[in-house]
Amino acid sequence: MKLQPLFKTLKGKIIVITLGTTLLITLVTVAVCFNVFQSLLRRNQIQSVEFNLQLVANNVSSDMKDLVYFANWCRFNNDIVGYLETFHDKEPLAIVSKEDKGLRAVAINSFNRLKEEYYNTKPSRYITRLIISNTTTTNFLQILATSGETFSYKVSSLAELDMFRTLLSSPDYQWIGIVNDPFSQEKGPSVPIIPMARPIYNTFGANVIGWVYMSVSSNVIMDNLKSFPFPEDSRVYLTIGEACYLLHGSEFQEITPDYTILSREKVKDLDAGTLVEKIRMDNGKTETLITRSLGQKGWYLHQILSREQLEQQRKVYLLLIAGICAVILSLGFFMVYSLTKTINQPVSKIQKKIHEIAHGDFSRDDSIEWNHELGDIGRGINSLSRDVVSLMEKRIDDEKQKKDLEYQILQSQINPHFLYNTLNSIKWMATIQGVTGIAEMTTALARLLKRVAKGNSAMIPLKEELDLVKDYFLIQQYRYGGSISIEYNIESEDLYQCMIHRFSLQPIIENALFHGIEPKGSAGKITVDVHVQDREDGKDLNISVTDNGVGMTKETIEKALHQSPAKKSADFFRQVGIANVNQRIQYDYGPGYGISIESEPGVYTTMTILIPCVPMT
8 A cells, every 4th residue: 555656656657667677678688698699609619610620721721732733743744754754665673784874864863853852842741652653563763751661562553453543544633532551561550541643644745654643641631630629529520522531539430421411501700611501410419510621622621519618608608697687687776776865856846947937937046957867957947948038039139120121121212202203304304405314314213213112012023123123223324334234134034923022133233333343443244144943842043143343252241241231321222231131031031041142353243142932923
């Protein structure tokens, strides 16, 4: 009964949510960490095995490449080929006449050259026997790993072995696996070797004149494996050709593969030469097999991942996960304690301040600005109160400025009737007296004043604004004696009906005349271009006014766009300046619209008005 009110309070809810979240995070952390660690453990184990197999493979591949290179050297060396060609059909050298010193010299020179290359071959220690013989086996050169070794097995008997014939007749080096050395003593221990045999051709490569036989000790592989410890429950296999061997102690035992490949796995960050496969052993267990090529065709080294090693590492990670969970739970209980101790008073004060703001009290309250997260909320509330006050004041100021701008425009309007009638009388007097210039200028001024006083509408069609500009420019042409000209480029007749702010083009034309062309002291030209540009949700009207006057600096541009005239001018048009036009456009359409100025001092100035294209309704 006492717990029920607790769950209805914010404090109680925070406690429940914090504890529930902590438990949920703990469970998720355990699940995620277990799966991630499990995956990482297995991948790390695979990478570790791959690294060991890669080192072995690189060493074995390097040694075998050198041995194959040496065997090929024996087949194509000129001294060796010359020796076989010389003794191709000769009697054994032992019964050749002692007077025939030339034959002996050839044999000795060839043997010395063979020994020299043999000792220059880095992995020559793995060559247990090397024989180079003619096809009749009557004459041959031989190098033994153990000097002084005697044997009863004849070279001619080697040539009759099926193993030898298979190797010799193959189109390339053929690997039949690890066999017992046929030259081993009958009563002595058998020596495991990897046999190699290839034919030797004459100088022109047309006929077989002999062969080379090399027996390579299986230590070429075993020596590299000795430096890597393998877990007891892991198995290492060697594949050479079609033969499969199991590493047992310090030797390879030929076996029939005791596993079946189920599928191939993809593991990230492994070398392209590494293969990971899922296999089923004959006893029914599923294992992971890592395979690495040893460089020669059909040579592969395989290792089964150790389950015992994986379990040992898994225990370490489980202890680490348990520690993480303990830390998370401890932090959760500490959070509950801290929140229950520090949250009540700040929340109450914040609630009180929000209630005051709702009733119109926007005063600052420093007591809700603590040095913690709730203090940030308090500072945000105080800042919000200040911003609301500032926003209301700014809104009032903006409305006042807008009214002031509209009032300035209304101030520019003068009583047209008296001036219009007076100018009309001047026009007819000038026409009667034949002063056409005065008549045209007076007519233009009358139309201009009539349009000024026509109404107080803020928006007018583009055509009316251009007509006002034309009358204004005609008056200025007479003032400057015809040294100025203006050109209009309107993209489409439809644009004349687009709405534009009243008195927005005239200040720009005036600026081009008085601040661009007049200081230049020579004839000038103004170009007005009007076109439409598309946007995502409509079209914009682009009006650019370009003059070839003295140009403007960056400071002058900034001043023209943001500063109103300091004092009233005698010319009523100058009451509506460029800054005034820019502000009116941005008040109505936002900061994305208005006037932009581009200029190059001494060359040109272009003022561009960008407003939404709104047709007259």
